[in-house]
Amino acid sequence: xxxxxxxxxxxxxxxxxxxxxxxxxxxxxxxxxxxxxxxxxxxxxxxxxxxxxxxxxxxxxxxxxxxxxxxxxxxxxxxxxxxxxxxxxxxxxxxxxxxxxxxxxxxxxxxxxxxxxxxxxxxxxxxxxxxxxxxxxxxxxxxxxxxxxxxxxxxxxxxxxxxxxxxxxxxxxxxxxxxxxxxxxxxxxxxxxxxxxxxxxxxxxxxxxxxxxxxxxxxxxxxxxxxxxxxxxxxxxxxxxxxxxxxxxxxxxxxxxxxxxxxxxxxxxxxxxxxxxxxxxxxxxxxxxxxxxxxxxxxxxxxxxxxxxxxxxxxxxxxxxxxxxxxxxxxxxxxxxxxxxxxxxxxxxxxxxxxxxxxxxxxx
Amino acid sequence: xxxxxxxxxxxxxxxxxxxxxxxxxxxxxxxxxxxxxxxxxxxxxxxxxxxxxxxxxxxxxxxxxxxxxxxxxxxxxxxxxxxxxxxxxxxxxxxxxxxxxxxxxxxxxxxxxxxxxxxxxxxxxxxxxxxxxxxxxxxxxxxxxxxxxxxxxxxxxxxxxxxxxxxxxxxxxxxxxxxxxxxxxxxxxxxxxxxxxxxxxxxxxxxxxxxxxxxxxxxxxxxxxxxxxxxxxxxxxxxxxxxxxxxxxxxxxxxxxxxxxxxxxxxxxxxxxxxxxxxxxxxxxxxxxxxxxxxxxxxxxxxxxxxxxxxxxxxxx
Numbered sequence: 316x317x318x319x320x321x322x323x324x325x326x327x328x329x330x331x332x333x334x335x336x337x338x339x340x341x342x343x344x345x346x347x348x349x350x351x352x353x354x355x356x357x358x359x360x361x362x363x364x365x366x367x368x369x370x371x372x373x374x375x376x377x378x379x380x381x382x383x384x385x386x387x388x389x390x391x392x393x394x395x396x397x398x399x400x401x402x403x404x405x406x407x408x409x410x411x412x413x414x415x416x417x418x419x420x421x422x423x424x425x426x427x428x429x430x431x432x433x434x435x436x437x438x439x440x441x442x443x444x445x446x447x448x449x450x451x452x453x454x455x456x457x458x459x460x461x462x463x464x465x466x467x468x469x470x471x472x473x474x475x476x477x478x479x480x481x482x483x484x485x486x487x488x489x490x491x492x493x494x495x496x497x498x499x500x501x502x503x504x505x506x507x508x509x510x511x512x513x514x515x516x517x518x519x520x521x522x523x524x525x526x527x528x529x530x531x532x533x534x535x536x537x538x539x540x541x542x543x544x545x546x547x548x549x550x551x552x553x554x555x556x557x558x559x560x561x562x563x564x565x566x567x568x569x570x571x572x573x574x575x576x577x578x579x580x581x582x583x584x585x586x587x588x589x590x591x592x593x594x595x596x597x598x599x600x601x602x603x604x605x606x607x608x609x610x611x612x613x614x615x616x617x618x619x620x621x622x623x624x625x626x627x628x629x630x631x632x633x634x635x636x637x638x639x640x641x642x643x644x645x646x647x648x649x650x651x652x653x654x655x656x657x658x659x660x661x662x663x664x665x666x667x668x669x670x671x672x673x674x675x676x677x678x679x
Numbered sequence: 680x681x682x683x684x685x686x687x688x689x690x691x692x693x694x695x696x697x698x699x700x701x702x703x704x705x706x707x708x709x710x711x712x713x714x715x716x717x718x719x720x721x722x723x724x725x726x727x728x729x730x731x732x733x734x735x736x737x738x739x740x741x742x743x744x745x746x747x748x749x750x751x752x753x754x755x756x757x758x759x760x761x762x763x764x765x766x767x768x769x770x771x772x773x774x775x776x777x778x779x780x781x782x783x784x785x786x787x788x789x790x791x792x793x794x795x796x797x798x799x800x801x802x803x804x805x806x807x808x809x810x811x812x813x814x815x816x817x818x819x820x821x822x823x824x825x826x827x828x829x830x831x832x833x834x835x836x837x838x839x840x841x842x843x844x845x846x847x848x849x850x851x852x853x854x855x856x857x858x859x860x861x862x863x864x865x866x867x868x869x870x871x872x873x874x875x876x877x878x879x880x881x882x883x884x885x886x887x888x889x890x891x892x893x894x895x896x897x898x899x900x901x902x903x904x905x906x907x908x909x910x911x912x913x914x915x916x917x918x919x920x921x922x923x924x925x926x927x928x929x930x931x932x933x934x935x936x937x938x939x940x941x942x943x944x945x946x947x948x949x950x951x952x953x954x955x956x957x958x959x960x961x962x963x964x965x966x967x968x969x970x971x972x973x974x975x976x977x978x979x980x981x982x983x984x985x986x987x988x989x990x991x992x993x994x995x996x
Contacts, residue, residue: 479954645778
């Protein structure tokens with residue numbers, strides 16, 4: 316008798332929902348063990364995290380603040396992953412969105428009428444993100460260059476370019492040596508809704524709804540899905556793969572760029588070092604946990620944002636390292652990754668008599 | 680001037696040591712067809728483990744040993760997720776980086792002595808001493824090769840051995856066969872699953888060793904940003920070396936050299952902004968990728984593993 320994995324005929328809907336929930340519980344248990352080993356009460360820690368993220372309107376608003384860039388980059392990543400284009404360059408696209416937004420806010424506000432400044436910042440961010448994403452897209456679509464590696468390398472180029480700007484030519488002369496640009500003038504500020512929650516979250520929700528519609532209700536969404544599942548079949552259906560890769564990546568980069576522009580215009584209101592803190596990488600995990608469903612991305616991003624804020628709160632209240640939140644984020648992923656196998660495969664017990672001439676007859 | 684070049688070369692080799700180990704480790708892993716993006720997290724976690732163990736035991740070598748163990752375990756985890764559970768390799772590797780950096784940062788603030796508020800940062804532990812080879816270290820320029828620590832000296836052996844094993848032995852051929860075409864390899868009687876596990880674990884061990892060199896020799900000591908993106912540079916270096924351990928050394932020296940030159944440039948009031956200098960390796964890597972893809976015959980000869988990051992599922996055939 317032995318166990319083998321058999322491919323399911325259709326992905327399991329039950330596993331699709333159970334796996335993330337079980338993963339979350341497993342992560343909490345593993346995290347509790349880690350906390351116990353290092354001599355901290357897990358119950359107190361978790362209680363502090365929940366209280367520190369959802370306990371009051373103020374802390375909940377901070378959770379949403381942290382979640383907003385994760386939502387937008389997560390949606391951007393999900394768009395590319397939909398056709399199994401492994402764009403891991405959301406970080407760079409996000410940063411370039413921030414650079415462009417800051418550039419427009421700082422240097423163009425004298426030339427355009429004041430009500431146009433904010434739309435220009437936002438649209439500029441989207442265009443910059445799209446252009447940055449178009450590099451790995453075009454290289455892959457027309458030359459076949461591995462997109463994972465190019466998009467990853469471009470992240471560093473973008474982050475270094477941003478640091479060149481705020482340490483160098485764009486640095487605020489009155490900043491007392493603080494590495495960052497001057498504060499934007501007020502017409503470039505993205506309005507805040509409550510606390511520090513800004514309009515970026517509205518953008519995220521609108522984008523999520525649009526993407527949901529594109530993915531599920533349009534021919535283009537269907538084409539992207541076919542490309543992801545079977546490139547050969549896509550070709551026979553007459554789908555233009557190269558063109559779709561570039562188009563989808565322009566959209567993907569634009570969404571991440573929107574995230575970057577919203578972040579600089581809504582939170583820091585200047586370009587500074589805190590912009591690139593790995594949102595683009597966490598976004599991959601957000602998209603993955605949400606199983607590339609744009610509506611689910613919004614909720615997963617809130618959960619991941621809560622873990623980050625929860626970490627900060629645990630540091631404030633209990634003097635524990637804020638990295639607790641990061642550890643928990645990481646711990647959710649392992650059972651999730653391992654469990655995702657069961658959405659596509661099922662375990663099957665093979666009894667010896669079923670093995671005919673050493674070969675296993677599989678139904679799939 | 681010669682003295683300056685010698686000093687820069689010596690610093691370059693020291694800065695490059697962790698890169699050489701991790702790059703050779705990742706080259707072995709990728710040659711088996713597994714892309715491990717967990718290098719940054721693995722280096723980070725092994726760096727903190729090495730430092731904590733060395734600090735409490737007073738023994739540097741025990742620190743290196745534990746770091747290798749940590750690296751091996753994370754390698755095994757990546758192999759389990761991406762080979763056995765068929766998880767997406769990109770996501771699995773990134774998860775290891777996220778988890779590794781998070782846990783390392785957490786442990787760095789928990790494992791320290793109580794009088795330092797449980798923090799490992801800012802305390803000094805044992806470090807690997809530089810053992811200059813008297814006589815040889817006085818040679819102009821090349822003397823830099825002979826005023827290093829034992830771990831750096833070991834790379835002089837590791838690089839040729841890693842190259843020889845990969846290209847001149849039966850095991851190396853099998854390894855490359857698995858990365859090139861797992862189906863063919865399986866037909867040749869090679870156990871694909873076992874091979875991928877083995878070299879992902881070995882890769883992790885070498886990455887762990889590289890991480891330990893940071894806290895026990897190069898820096899030394901623990902700070903919360905000790906790897907400073909070295910794990911990502913390793914990913915770039917593997918491509919830059921075109922998956923060949925012998926070429927890894929050139930890349931590591933180039934990248935390590937950029938590090939070393941930067942300090943000098945800053946000292947003399949540099950005209951080239953350091954951001955652009957730091958960008959160079961990544962841009963060069965993209966260029967290498969483009970040339971290799973474009974010139975496919977060249978890439979075949981240089982040995983980019985064709986099945987890299989493509990999961991192998993025997994049951995799906």
